[in-house]
Amino acid sequence: MNETRSIWDYEDIVKRGLLEDLELLAEHITGRVLHINATYSGGGVAEILSSMIPLLKGLGIETEWNIIRGDDEFFSTTKTFHNVLHGRVNGAAEVLVAHEPVSVLDGLKSEIGELTQRKEMFETYLHWNKVNSEEMDLDSDFVFIHDPQPAALIDVKQRGKWIWRCHIDVSNPDPLVWKFLSESISKYDASIFSTPMFARPDLGIREFLVPPSIDPLSDKNIELSQGDIGRVLDKYGICMDKPIITQVSRFDRLKDLPGVIDAYKLVKKRIDCQLILAGGVASDDPEGMGVYQEVMAKADGEEDIHVLLGSPPFSDIEINAFQRASTVIMQKSLKEGFGLVVSEGLWKGKPVIGGATGGIPLQIVNDVTGYLAHSVDGAAFKIANLLKNPELARRLGEAGKEHVRHNFLITRHLKDYLLIMLSLENPSGTIRL
Amino acid sequence: MTDFTFYRARYQFELTGKKARDLPELLAAIKTIDESSIFNHVYHALLDSHFLPIGYPNDFAYWVIDALHEPVLAERLANLDLREFHDTEALREEIVRIIEDYMAIYDVSCRADVGQEFYFIRCISVTFPTRHVVTNMNEVLETIKEIDLDSIFYYFIASRLLDGEHYQELSRWIQRNDSHELIEKLDNLYPYGFANMDALRDEIVRIIEGYFWENI
Numbered sequence: 312m313n314e315t316r317s318i319w320d321y322e323d324i325v326k327r328g329l330l331e332d333l334e335l336l337a338e339h340i341t342g343r344v345l346h347i348n349a350t351y352s353g354g355g356v357a358e359i360l361s362s363m364i365p366l367l368k369g370l371g372i373e374t375e376w377n378i379i380r381g382d383d384e385f386f387s388t389t390k391t392f393h394n395v396l397h398g399r400v401n402g403a404a405e406v407l408v409a410h411e412p413v414s415v416l417d418g419l420k421s422e423i424g425e426l427t428q429r430k431e432m433f434e435t436y437l438h439w440n441k442v443n444s445e446e447m448d449l450d451s452d453f454v455f456i457h458d459p460q461p462a463a464l465i466d467v468k469q470r471g472k473w474i475w476r477c478h479i480d481v482s483n484p485d486p487l488v489w490k491f492l493s494e495s496i497s498k499y500d501a502s503i504f505s506t507p508m509f510a511r512p513d514l515g516i517r518e519f520l521v522p523p524s525i526d527p528l529s530d531k532n533i534e535l536s537q538g539d540i541g542r543v544l545d546k547y548g549i550c551m552d553k554p555i556i557t558q559v560s561r562f563d564r565l566k567d568l569p570g571v572i573d574a575y576k577l578v579k580k581r582i583d584c585q586l587i588l589a590g591g592v593a594s595d596d597p598e599g600m601g602v603y604q605e606v607m608a609k610a611d612g613e614e615d616i617h618v619l620l621g622s623p624p625f626s627d628i629e630i631n632a633f634q635r636a637s638t639v640i641m642q643k644s645l646k647e648g649f650g651l652v653v654s655e656g657l658w659k660g661k662p663v664i665g666g667a668t669g670g671i672p673l674q675i676v677n678d679v680t681g682y683l684a685h686s687v688d689g690a691a692f693k694i695a696n697l698l699k700n701p702e703l704a705r706r707l708g709e710a711g712k713e714h715v716r717h718n719f720l721i722t723r724h725l726k727d728y729l730l731i732m733l734s735l736e737n738p739s740g741t742i743r744l
Numbered sequence: 745m746t747d748f749t750f751y752r753a754r755y756q757f758e759l760t761g762k763k764a765r766d767l768p769e770l771l772a773a774i775k776t777i778d779e780s781s782i783f784n785h786v787y788h789a790l791l792d793s794h795f796l797p798i799g800y801p802n803d804f805a806y807w808v809i810d811a812l813h814e815p816v817l818a819e820r821l822a823n824l825d826l827r828e829f830h831d832t833e834a835l836r837e838e839i840v841r842i843i844e845d846y847m848a849i850y851d852v853s854c855r856a857d858v859g860q861e862f863y864f865i866r867c868i869s870v871t872f873p874t875r876h877v878v879t880n881m882n883e884v885l886e887t888i889k890e891i892d893l894d895s896i897f898y899y900f901i902a903s904r905l906l907d908g909e910h911y912q913e914l915s916r917w918i919q920r921n922d923s924h925e926l927i928e929k930l931d932n933l934y935p936y937g938f939a940n941m942d943a944l945r946d947e948i949v950r951i952i953e954g955y956f957w958e959n960i
Contacts, residue, residue: 332892335874520757730870
């Protein structure tokens, strides 16, 4: 990726002082910056880096972005790691192998089988990290390693400051997998977490706090004309003649799509409205199609419930249009990572109702930038309240947009990364350049 | 007159690994936590004032009402008179005194729900020269009118507590080049009594302009 972008493209969006500071801070960064993750496209990390890397280059910082390669077994392993690192819902952990021993002997056999499987996974993981470390030029002044997949590249560190950027919740991980990974992670100079709740106190290295961000100039967030929005809705047979409630999310049980439908049905008894549920099925999620079919069954053919399965995935412009066409946006998750889709909705000036989980409460300040809902009834009451009070919806939407402008845009994210690089070069807590 | 370069500070947040679920844990951590954490939790709301409820202008007060539902203590912590503190140690002692006094009278068995813990976060302050360089008081005035609010925060609030040797460097420059009277007014300015940083900037501009009128 050789593209560069000027921070001054954001001049009409954020304060001039912030953009000036990005230039001033960048002048003090010397050397090469390298970012490594698992993919150039798909998922939040790739989205952020797609915006971040051209901006770093535009600031005159020599920056490269590489991805690691591996075979199916490696990516299956890292997907399993991902699931068991933040796979706990209501205290129950997913396990690598389901086992219900019927006797002591069977139990022991099962545990031995599980340990053997884990050992093979760990070997696969280390093998591909070693392969990548031999192929990549890691000689950089600052190396940002994103998420667990490439974390063991640190084992060949020669020089520079290495930072492990964790985008997932590792506060309640599978102990064995965490013990394995933390042997590598603890060798880093610092780590970065999205919220304090996602972090671990046992790493023994500096832990910075950097929430993720959205890019207001990306296709997913850029302003659209009414014509553009109308064309997308026409394509999916949706008429904008009544208020639209929308949830954009994967067909995943943790997004509580049945709960959204129940809330909509309660509201529909009192106020004429329609519901859009737009999302895809992750290729590595065997449950996804099942969830989609359950949602279709629950929608029961009602003409004002639009269940849209993006296959191939919806374009970013289409998602943007669904959100901009909405009167109320939902993210009624039962368990969530940071839930950056909330910021996407808020940035469009829409009131957002979200579940009080993961990073959602950081984005939705209850009754200020949106509403937190703890139940179907609570969600229904708040949807109805917003549909009946356009002025309230406008006020929450405006406050939400300002909240995102201050806290969740790519320009703030960029500033944080520059400050972290400077902090690592100057260990004092008060740095004067 | 010699040139004066305006500086600005930006802050990066770092986890301390300490958290509290109840008042005894909060108190114990406040007693030992580093100064920049105290500064962060008391002062950062001045920059993020749009979204914290006006009644609870610092993180300690807000957590005490939001997670522990202790309105009396929250109001006492909210009412900290920040004018009295020229360093964070004095501020820490006052917060400790307020909490200990409260704990001596009231039952404090309430614990925050899981996920509602108070996380202690320190801030790393990175201070750097801006492109605003002035040579006279007119330029100082014009710069203060247009400069980013973080510079106002730095000169009138943060440098006093975190950046001791640079505290009053703007005042000292003005003093070398202009009026003691103006310095006195700026130094006596109570920066915490304003709804937001824009209002503080307006007051600084008003003081300097008033001085100009009196000295034409």
